[in-house]
Amino acid sequence: MQENLQKRDWGGRAVLLLPYLWLVVFFLTPFIIVLKISLSQTAMAQPPYLPVFDLSAGWAGLKEFAAQLSLDSFQLLFTDLIYLLSYLKSAQVAAISTIILLLIGYPFAYGIARAPRGWQPLLVMAVVLPFWTSFLIRVYAWINILQRDGLLNDVLMRLYIVDTPVSWLSSDTAIYIGMVYSYLPFMVLPLYAALEQMDETLLEAAADLGCSRWKTFWLVVVPLSLPGAAAGALLCFIPIVGEFVIPDLLGGSETLMIGQTLWNEFFANRDWPVASAIAVTLLALLLVPMLFYERLQQRSLGGGS
Amino acid sequence: MADGGKAAQGPATNEKQPLVRFEAVTKRFGSVAAVEALSLDIGHDEFFALLGPSGCGKTTLLRMLAGFETPTEGRILLDGEDIVPVQPHRRPVNMMFQSYALFPHLTVEGNIGFGLRQGNVARAEIADRVAEMLALVRLQGFGARRIDQLSGGQRQRVALARSLIKRPRVLLLDEPLAALDKKLRGETQFELMELQRKLGTTFVIVTHDQEEAMIVADRIAVMDRGRLMQVASPAEIYERPNSRWVAGFIGEATMMEGRVGPDDNIESALGRVRTGGTGKARPGDTVWLALRPEKIGMAADRPKDHVNSVSGTVSEIGYRGDMSIYKILLSDGSVMKVALTNASARGGAPFSLNDPVWLSWPPEAGVVLTE
Numbered sequence A: 001m002q003e004n005l006q007k008r009d010w011g012g013r014a015v016l017l018l019p020y021l022w023l024v025v026f027f028l029t030p031f032i033i034v035l036k037i038s039l040s041q042t043a044m045a046q047p048p049y050l051p052v053f054d055l056s057a058g059w060a061g062l063k064e065f066a067a068q069l070s071l072d073s074f075q076l077l078f079t080d081l082i083y084l085l086s087y088l089k090s091a092q093v094a095a096i097s098t099i100i101l102l103l104i105g106y107p108f109a110y111g112i113a114r115a116p117r118g119w120q121p122l123l124v125m126a127v128v129l130p131f132w133t134s135f136l137i138r139v140y141a142w143i144n145i146l147q148r149d150g151l152l153n154d155v156l157m158r159l160y161i162v163d164t165p166v167s168w169l170s171s172d173t174a175i176y177i178g179m180v181y182s183y184l185p186f187m188v189l190p191l192y193a194a195l196e197q198m199d200e201t202l203l204e205a206a207a208d209l210g211c212s213r214w215k216t217f218w219l220v221v222v223p224l225s226l227p228g229a230a231a232g233a234l235l236c237f238i239p240i241v242g243e244f245v246i247p248d249l250l251g252g253s254e255t256l257m258i259g260q261t262l263w264n265e266f267f268a269n270r271d272w273p274v275a276s277a278i279a280v281t282l283l284a285l286l287l288v289p290m291l292f293y294e295r296l297q298q299r300s301l302g303g304g305s
Numbered sequence B: 001m002a003d004g005g006k007a008a009q010g011p012a013t014n015e016k017q018p019l020v021r022f023e024a025v026t027k028r029f030g031s032v033a034a035v036e037a038l039s040l041d042i043g044h045d046e047f048f049a050l051l052g053p054s055g056c057g058k059t060t061l062l063r064m065l066a067g068f069e070t071p072t073e074g075r076i077l078l079d080g081e082d083i084v085p086v087q088p089h090r091r092p093v094n095m096m097f098q099s100y101a102l103f104p105h106l107t108v109e110g111n112i113g114f115g116l117r118q119g120n121v122a123r124a125e126i127a128d129r130v131a132e133m134l135a136l137v138r139l140q141g142f143g144a145r146r147i148d149q150l151s152g153g154q155r156q157r158v159a160l161a162r163s164l165i166k167r168p169r170v171l172l173l174d175e176p177l178a179a180l181d182k183k184l185r186g187e188t189q190f191e192l193m194e195l196q197r198k199l200g201t202t203f204v205i206v207t208h209d210q211e212e213a214m215i216v217a218d219r220i221a222v223m224d225r226g227r228l229m230q231v232a233s234p235a236e237i238y239e240r241p242n243s244r245w246v247a248g249f250i251g252e253a254t255m256m257e258g259r260v261g262p263d264d265n266i267e268s269a270l271g272r273v274r275t276g277g278t279g280k281a282r283p284g285d286t287v288w289l290a291l292r293p294e295k296i297g298m299a300a301d302r303p304k305d306h307v308n309s310v311s312g313t314v315s316e317i318g319y320r321g322d323m324s325i326y327k328i329l330l331s332d333g334s335v336m337k338v339a340l341t342n343a344s345a346r347g348g349a350p351f352s353l354n355d356p357v358w359l360s361w362p363p364e365a366g367v368v369l370t371e
Helices: A002-038 A055-068 A072-079 A081-114 A117-132 A135-146 A151-158 A172-197 A200-208 A213-241 A245-250 A258-268 A272-301 B058-066 B108-118 B123-136 B152-164 B182-199 B210-216 B234-239 B244-249
Strands: B020-029 B032-042 B047-051 B073-078 B093-096 B170-174 B202-207 B219-224 B227-232 B254-260 B265-268 B271-274 B286-291 B297-299 B308-319 B323-330 B335-341 B356-361 B367-369
Touching: A002 A272, A072 A081, A072 A272, A081 A117, A081 A172, A081 A213, A081 A258, A081 A272, A117 A172, A135 A151, A135 A172, A135 A245, A172 A213, A172 A245, A200 A213, A200 B093, A213 A272, A245 A258, A258 A272, B020 B058, B032 B058, B032 B073, B032 B227, B047 B058, B047 B210, B058 B093, B058 B170, B058 B202, B093 B152, B108 B123, B108 B152, B123 B152, B152 B170, B152 B182, B182 B202, B182 B210, B202 B210, B210 B234, B219 B234, B219 B244, B227 B234, B227 B244, B244 B254, B244 B286, B244 B367, B254 B335, B265 B286, B271 B308, B308 B335, B323 B356
Parallel strands: B047 B202, B047 B219, B093 B170, B170 B202
Antiparallel strands: B020 B032, B020 B073, B219 B227, B254 B265, B254 B286, B265 B271, B286 B367, B297 B356, B308 B323, B308 B356, B323 B335
């Protein structure tokens, strides 16, 4: 019996190990490589940075390699204002987009969760449906809609809301439209999951104890859907911070989001170390909201508190 | 129910007037009638039970009183006023839900005080009354706990306190003890009765458990398929059921079919049976005599003093500890259930399988039923 248990334990451990192995191979290792590049110097070489890790030189080579690593790229990030502004721009776009997504996504999710049972799979399907078309194509479609002689201006002019075409493209508005459109499913789905699970007798209990529908919503529905809202907000905020395609295709050229700046460093300037430093710093910054979410989840599970 | 017209003219606080009155209430879900043309009065300070098998409409009746369902037809009066158009959150009734429906994001205190916080009650008074409720349900010191840190019994008491704190005119209890284990359920039944006497609030409990209804309630309404079968005190429902259905649903009963003969006698397949009275049945009518197992005597020899006696053999014995249930196979092939208390401490039953026995009962032991 005891032996049997131990055997099964090993099997269990192996299964647990698999995802960790996956993370080590496909996340940790690439990250270490990026981290290493961020500590290197640009060079006219192949690959375009120094030092290059070379095991054949033995212990002395390793020592020399370590001595050549430097924090120059990171120093640049904090001295040149371009990068700071880029980070701030990304944070601003992500924060505002997330708020708009919450405001639009919540009624969406609530409506689906309160719809008749039989309809719900269909409605969820409708939310996911855009994924069936390539993301890139959908963003290009928005260019079409937003351009001077595009669909939006056409409709607005026909309705006599504006009399000259508005230039939507190459503006922050276009970025927000693109972000909100693209990330809406990521907000709606976790919110729907939270709202759908809610025990409906809780709403009856609130009504029974004197809550109007509106009060029930604020005192019971919203607090209980908070974990879903937090998950949705993170699922939107984090990728939006690093978003490249949408600002590049729809946005203007005044202040670049950090994803665009990174792209420029990498492809236009061929400065791999600085590009890597941008990526490493971005990851470190994004750990903050993730840790915050982790704390929130732990609290709602009643773990340590 | 006949004096209803007179009472309705009095002032709203008239003690003669029932607290709750269902007037020809029908509730249909689609084409299915959950409650059909039902009229019922519930009095002040009453512990009233709605009893019936699942799907009999008892919960629908309770939910209509709470305001979660609207009657298709009929009126529901509370203190003489029609409450059908009143929203659930404006009704002076509170409900304890079968699932308890406690708010998982609030503490015990948060849950109990929830109802008071919706009105304009001063913060200090809320705190006082929450403390009072915690004491009432013996949960002092648990106020700051989260709901998921409580046992099933403790949650049940939080739910009870939460539904009582607004001092409702009627407390509605939807299967309040169904989730508790048997022992705890038994204790809680007595606590509920004590609470009801102490508070003087009208309690309306919905249950499918006859024993529970009999123990806690002053009056029971037995329901089946959306209709009232009998409304009476527990003792009356048990001793004087008005139909075979009620006699069979509440407790155990052996039914003996026969025709009414002269002098309150019934001619049955087992011969002439004397009864305490055949009621409205006329000679020649088909009737059923309902006999409770504990009212039948059992002996090895033929009794001399009893008028009604039949012979049979023991075909099954169900040992329950405090008593044993015997199934006796009679000469005509029917089976009669007899309950004997196991008074002797030595245990074991005084009769064993296949023993020939004589059963007997006094004329007034059975009830003559016409339907």
